[in-house]
Amino acid sequence: MSQRKLTFGQTLREARIARGHTLRGFAAAVGVSPTYLSQVEQDNVDPPTAERVRTMADLLGATPDEWIALAGRLPEDLPDIIRKQPTAMPELLRAASGLTPRQLAELVDRARALRDERRGGGKA
Amino acid sequence: MTLDVPFLRDDRIEAAAALLWTEFGRGFGSPVAPPMPVDQLLELHLRLDFEIRDLQAELGLPDVHGAIWVQDRRVAVDRHLDPELRPAARGRYHFTVAHEIGHWQLHRHLFGDAGGRTPDFVGQGRGRSRVEIQADRFAASLLMPLPMLVHAWTEIHGEHPRRSGRWRGWQPGPAEGLAFSRPLAELFEVSAAAMRYRLEGCGLLPRARPA
Numbered sequence: 001m002s003q004r005k006l007t008f009g010q011t012l013r014e015a016r017i018a019r020g021h022t023l024r025g026f027a028a029a030v031g032v033s034p035t036y037l038s039q040v041e042q043d044n045v046d047p048p049t050a051e052r053v054r055t056m057a058d059l060l061g062a063t064p065d066e067w068i069a070l071a072g073r074l075p076e077d078l079p080d081i082i083r084k085q086p087t088a089m090p091e092l093l094r095a096a097s098g099l100t101p102r103q104l105a106e107l108v109d110r111a112r113a114l115r116d117e118r119r120g121g122g123k124a
Numbered sequence: 125m126t127l128d129v130p131f132l133r134d135d136r137i138e139a140a141a142a143l144l145w146t147e148f149g150r151g152f153g154s155p156v157a158p159p160m161p162v163d164q165l166l167e168l169h170l171r172l173d174f175e176i177r178d179l180q181a182e183l184g185l186p187d188v189h190g191a192i193w194v195q196d197r198r199v200a201v202d203r204h205l206d207p208e209l210r211p212a213a214r215g216r217y218h219f220t221v222a223h224e225i226g227h228w229q230l231h232r233h234l235f236g237d238a239g240g241r242t243p244d245f246v247g248q249g250r251g252r253s254r255v256e257i258q259a260d261r262f263a264a265s266l267l268m269p270l271p272m273l274v275h276a277w278t279e280i281h282g283e284h285p286r287r288s289g290r291w292r293g294w295q296p297g298p299a300e301g302l303a304f305s306r307p308l309a310e311l312f313e314v315s316a317a318a319m320r321y322r323l324e325g326c327g328l329l330p331r332a333r334p335a
Contacts, residue, residue: 013173017168017171020168022163022164022167022174023174023176024163024207024208025163027208033206033208033209034206034208035176035203035206035208038174038176038177039176041175042177
């Protein structure tokens with residue numbers, strides 16, 4: 001069975017309608033003109049900035065990072081994170097590339113635990 | 125596209141518009157005060173796709189306001205009417221959305237299964253065929269429902285229009301008719317010209333004497 005792959009604009013329109021937002025109302029909430037939003041939904045222009053996509057995802061109860069990826073953008077905080085550890089971070093990303101979603105979730109949990117340990121001074 | 129459509133009495137068009145608001149009210153709550161939520165009606169109740177496009181360039185028509193593709197369930201309004209970019213066009217925007225809803229409600233059965241790039245109806249500022257006049261009348265009824273209009277008229281003028289003697293014998297010129305219509309037009313978010321035409325049609329304003 002083939003699954004229809006939706007563009008960013010199609011996904012946005014479907015989610016907007018499903019959540020009961022009109023084009024005009026949603027454009028006002030996001031802070032853009034209805035004309036621009038309609039152009040985005042028709043895929044006539046590039047998707048908005050990551051910051052704006054995050055606002056859209058928040059309003060639609062969606063996962064911002066997923067939507068930012070669908071828009072072909074990078075989350076705003078990533079460039080800074082990489083710049084702070086320019087060797088280790090790309091290495092980590094390359095090493096994690098190709099892991100299954102379950103393995104990635106485990107890795108994220110482990111990374112969070114390590115970070116919490118460091119912040120808490122190593123107490124259990 | 126010009127279609128030869130059967131005659132429809134004004135009261136039938138009025139009733140069709142009122143029924144549509146009743147149906148809308150079951151899912152979204154009945155509108156109790158103007159302006160009427162035609163965007164919600166089109167997108168969320170009728171589930172028609174809605175776009176703002178450069179129709180004038182795409183269709184090569186200088187004064188096109190809106191269009192509908194019946195089989196695609198798609199309505200477009202020209203970008204020159206975007207009410208956020210051009211607040212002065214807000215009334216025309218609402219009327220265009222309501223006009224295309226009029227085609228959907230009154231005329232969609234006239235089309236077969238063939239979709240396509242060419243819209244089935246193109247709403248322009250001039251050239252009024254019967255099919256366009258019917259959609260205009262539907263739009264006026266949808267945006268300015270008579271009971272709400274009478275209520276607003278009464279609020280503004282402090283008396284019921286049918287019981288008032290103040291206006292008897294008054295013959296406004298075109299400018300006076302527009303000035304009289306403007307407060308109501310602002311309330312219903314339509315143009316003063318559309319309001320004047322509606323008030324005249326409902327007997328709430330004497331027809332303007334020719335200039």
